[in-house]
Amino acid sequence: MTNIEIGAVVKNAGSSIKNKTGSWRSTKPIVTDSCTGCKICEFYCPDMAIKVVDGKAKIDYDYCKGCMICMEVCAAKAIEKEREK
């Protein structure tokens, strides 16, 4: 076992990059053509897994847990839900 630091501090930051939490997803948000790139979903995503690139929301499925908050907040109703298989 590795040495443990006082108060469980992890000295090498960024360890959560390795943990691809997208595998927890049971439902998957899909951005459709109606996306206006307004960034509401980007602000609301609790996992910071959405970025608006070239006027359109782009979801990072490595870390999207499928909470579907983006679909709930989307003003243009541009996000659809798909079941993960």
Added chain:
Amino acid sequence: MSKKTETVLSGAQATAEAIKLCKPEVIPVYPITPQTGIIETISQMVADGDLDAKIINVESEHSAMAAAIGAQATGVRAYTATAGQGMALMHEMLFVASGMRLPIVMSVSNRTLSSPLNIWNDQQDSFSERDSGWIQLYVENAQEAFDTHIQAFRIAQETDTPVMVCMDGFIVSHTYESLELLGEDKVKSFLPEYKATFKLDPANPVTMGPVASPDYFVKFKKQQQDAMLGAKENIKNANEKYAEISGRKYGNGLIELINMEGKENAIITIGSMTGSARELAEKHGIGIIRVRCLRPFPVEDLQEACKDLKSIGVLEKDISFGANGALYDEIKAALYIIESRSKVSNFIIGLGGKPISLEDISSIMEKVKQGKEGVEWLD
């Protein structure tokens, strides 16, 4: 020689004066009786430019402790104060602060817990948090409140463990007493600059408060327990070193022995009730052992102080429902280890602000001398 300042202050004001000298940089606050006097005085100091700190008006005590945790994690001193229900609302965050090993200092102006609603003093609030991983120091009067806060910042940063300084609400917090403050230079010589073991710093990123799997979790908890047990030495040492700058000393820092020489019987006290007991100890020919530090629990010191006593009465302002007074049970457990045959009795006194008269203490002292056993409520 730096100047000595004699003045008349309440326990709350004396605490604020100590905080001013220790210079915490972030002070998240939420008012609650009987603590408000502390925060009110500190807020005034900040508004007047006498203390350079950020006051954050938060929406609850849970948030106050959360903000203190966040602030201390960035490598600065954070401080807050609470009482009673406010402390109960902090419960979850107290464990986070101690688990993350953040040396936050907090004042507690002890108040009972509802229900029924009652704003007055007993120690049910902080006794209920004795397992929270915070060092707990209980003071007797305003002078000791001032002195102990300055010691608390040193003990906290030496042990990476948060410290709460508990004073009896109203009895200490609101009573005006003549006391002596210390000059800034003396405090500076006693309290080294705070250098965090770890801190949140964009230039050197670390992760604080992560998830820990069971194997690791046990190790962190053991590490925390070792730090707590080790803190006894830091508390004793702070008491000694503080005496060098102030001329004031409180027993060995963990417990204080009063009128104990050659005595066969003693009462054990905690907090302000000790003042009344001091008045009567000689008259009744009985000793007093004051518990100043409840966590870490000074087992060895209490065993040593009690080992030859015939009868011991534990006085306390809390009740562990379905058991007894919490201090009584811990004292008995400590005595069991040394196979002591002392008679031990428990007096539950002063709950919800019920006054403790000199007559009450006199009658307790006489009962203890007669070898009383078991639990008695003074109602």
